[in-house]
Amino acid sequence: MSGTVRIGISGWTYAPWRKVFYPEGLRQKDELEYAASKMTSIEINGSFYSLQRPESYQAWRERTPDGFVFAVKGGRFITHMKKLADVDAPLANFFASGPLALGEKLGPVLWQLPPTLGFDAERLENFFDRLPRTTTAAAALGGRHDERVAGRSYLDVIAEQEIRHAVEVRHDSFLAPEFLSVLREHGIGLVVADTAGKWPLIREVTADFAYVRLHGDTELYASGYSDAALDEWAALMRGWAEGGADVYAYFDNDMKVRAPFDAMGLIERLADLGPWRPG
Numbered sequence: 001m002s003g004t005v006r007i008g009i010s011g012w013t014y015a016p017w018r019k020v021f022y023p024e025g026l027r028q029k030d031e032l033e034y035a036a037s038k039m040t041s042i043e044i045n046g047s048f049y050s051l052q053r054p055e056s057y058q059a060w061r062e063r064t065p066d067g068f069v070f071a072v073k074g075g076r077f078i079t080h081m082k083k084l085a086d087v088d089a090p091l092a093n094f095f096a097s098g099p100l101a102l103g104e105k106l107g108p109v110l111w112q113l114p115p116t117l118g119f120d121a122e123r124l125e126n127f128f129d130r131l132p133r134t135t136t137a138a139a140a141l142g143g144r145h146d147e148r149v150a151g152r153s154y155l156d157v158i159a160e161q162e163i164r165h166a167v168e169v170r171h172d173s174f175l176a177p178e179f180l181s182v183l184r185e186h187g188i189g190l191v192v193a194d195t196a197g198k199w200p201l202i203r204e205v206t207a208d209f210a211y212v213r214l215h216g217d218t219e220l221y222a223s224g225y226s227d228a229a230l231d232e233w234a235a236l237m238r239g240w241a242e243g244g245a246d247v248y249a250y251f252d253n254d255m256k257v258r259a260p261f262d263a264m265g266l267i268e269r270l271a272d273l274g275p276w277r278p279g
Contacts (some may be wrong), residue, residue, distance in 0.1 A: 001244060001246065002241050002273060003209070003241040003242075003243075003244055003245045003246040003247060003273070004044055004241070004246050004272050004273065004274065004275055005040075005237055005238075005241050005246075005247040005249070005270045005273040006040045006041035006069055006107070006246075006248050006249070006275065007040055007041065007246065007250075007263050007266050007267045007270065007274070008035075008039035008040060008041040008042045008043065008249075008250055008251075008263055008275065009035065009039060009042055009043070009087070009250060009251050009252075009253070009254070009259045009260055009263050010042075010043040010213070010250045010251065010252035010254070010259070011042075011044075011045040011046070011121065011252075012031055012032050012035045012042055013028070013031060014254050014257075015036070015230075016109060016216070016254075016255075016256075016257050017031075017254075017257055017260065019117075019259070020257045021035075021080050021257060021260040022034060022035075022051065022131050027153045030109060032060060032063050032064065033063045033064070034139065035260065036063070036064040036065060036068055037065070037278060037279050038260065038263075038267075038277060038278050038279070039260075039262055039263055039264075039267070039275050040068070040069070040267065040275055040276065040278060041068065041069045041071060041250070042064075042068075042070055042071075042143060042250075043070070043071040043072075043073060043110065043250040043252075044060070044070050044071065044072045044073060045073050047072050047074070047075060047094075047097075047099070048073040048074065048075060048076050048112070048188075049075075049076065049086075050075075051075065051093060051097040051148065051149060051227065052097055052098050053097070053098055053151070053152060054097070054098035054101045054152065055098075056098065057098035057099060057100075057101035057102050057154070058098075059102045060102065060105075061081070061082075061101060061102050061105050062102055067275050067276065068105055068124065069106075069107035069248075070102055070105055070106065070107055071107045071108050071109070071211075071248055071250065072102075072106065072107070072108075072109050072110070072183050073109075073110045073112065073134065074094060074109055074110060074111045074112070074193070075090065075094050076112075077090055077251050078090045078091065078094065078111070078163075079111055079112060079113055079114065079117075080113075080214065082112045083114070083117050083123075084113075084117075084123055084124070084126075084127040085126075085127075085259055088130065088144070089143070089144070089145070089146050090128055091131070091141060092141050092142055092143070092144040092145040092146070093142075093145045093146060093148050093149050094095075095132060095138040095141050095142040096143070096145035096149045096153040096154065096155060097149050097152075097153070097154070098104055098136070098154045099140075100135055100138060100139060100142070100154055100155065100156060100157060100158065101154045101156075101158070103158030103159045104158065104159040104161065106135065106159075106161070106163070107164070107248065108163075108164040108165065108166050108189065108209065108211060108248055109131075109163060109164070109165050109166070110166050110168060110191065110213075111165065111166065111167050111169065112167075112168040112170075112191075112213070113167065113169050113170060113182065114170065115170040115171055115199065116171070117170075117171060117177055118171045118173040118174075119169075119171065119173040119174045119179050121178060121179075121182050123180075124182055124267075125182060125186065127187075128182075128186040128188055130167050131163075131164055131239045132163055133162060133164060133187075134160065134161065134162055135157045135158075135159060135160055135161055135163060135164075136157055136160055137154045137163075138163055139156070139157050140264070142154075142155050143155055144234045151250030164207065164208075164209055165190060166188065166189035166190070166191050166207075166209075166211035166248075167183065167188055167189070167190060167191060167257065168193050168195075168213060169177035169190075169191070169193075169199070169200060169202075170192035170195075170199040171199075171200075172200060173267075174200055174202070175200055175202065180202075180204055180206055181205070183206035184206045184207070187207050188206065188207060189205075189206060189207040189209050189210065189211045190202060190204055190205070190206045190207075190211070191211045191212070191213055192204070192210065192211065192212045192213070193212075193213045193214045193215065194212075194213070194214045194215060194216070194217050194221065194222045194227070195216070195220055196215065196216050196217055196218055196219055198220055203236065205240055205243075205245050207245075208244070208245060208246065209245055209246040209247065209248065210237070210240045210245050210246070211246045211247075211248050211249075212233070212237065212247065212249040212250070212252070213249075213250055213252055214233070214249065214252065214253065215252045215253055216252075216253040216258075217229055217237075221252060221253055221254065221255050222253060222255040222256050222258070223253060223256075223258070224253060224256065224258035224261070224262055225253075225258070225262045225266075227263070227265075230262065230265050230266050230268065230269060233266060234266060234269035234270055235268060237249060237266075237273075238273065239268060241270075241273045247273075249263075250263075264278075
């Protein structure tokens with residue numbers, strides 16, 4: 001049985017997109033609803049910079065169609081400041097801050113590691129062992145939050161489901177074969193990240209899903225993808241999906257308003273494997 005391919009964008013609130021991707025006159029509060037009508041998934045990036053509020057997650061859930069899925073980017077306090085160590089309280093705060101309010105629309109959680117953090121099997125395994133693998137486990141973990149989310153936590157389980165986790169790496173030491181073995185052993189997805197050659201690009205599937213981030217193939221965060229490049233990525237993702245893996249792919253080349261159009265181009269190429277054909 002083939003997996004499902006979901007394709008979208010990293011974030012949706014970008015001023016340069018207005019009057020280019022977003023129609024003139026569209027209210028800013030309606031931009032998510034419009035973007036969700038063109039995509040089958042969106043990556044939430046604000047959660048990387050700070051703990052969001054349950055009300056925000058609830059609004060995002062309500063403003064997107066049935067069957068839509070969000071990926072949620074894990075907090076940089078965990079990945080970049082704590083560097084995955086001594087993170088019991090930060091993890092509890094993150095999962096208490098509102099992701100569970102997405103309900104059945106909660107997709108994979110992305111953990112992007114900083115370029116200064118090299119491969120350390122023990123550090124990774126200790127972190128992976130702390131990650132909740134179901135929404136019920138996430139609620140239990142969130143219940144151990146500290147004062148940072150006191151009075152503003154959300155711990156209800158709307159939908160009992162699996163939580164998938166993916167890791168994006170930015171240090172060449174992760175090219176070690178042992179890294180892939182650690183991911184597979186713990187059921188963690190590897191982020192296949194196209195970064196215009198700046199950071200490692202490892203085209204491997206290490207779990208029951210694939211996670212792709214397309215930051216630009218010739219200019220980081222800026223360059224668009226040619227038809228030939230989209231064809232190549234579509235073929236790769238089709239192979240993964242036909243092998244049984246679900247696929248999540250997000251374009252992050254937003255500086256020149258390429259991301260939404262590239263996403264729609266890739267959706268068209270893989271429409272038969274998507275959950276639906278966006279309008």
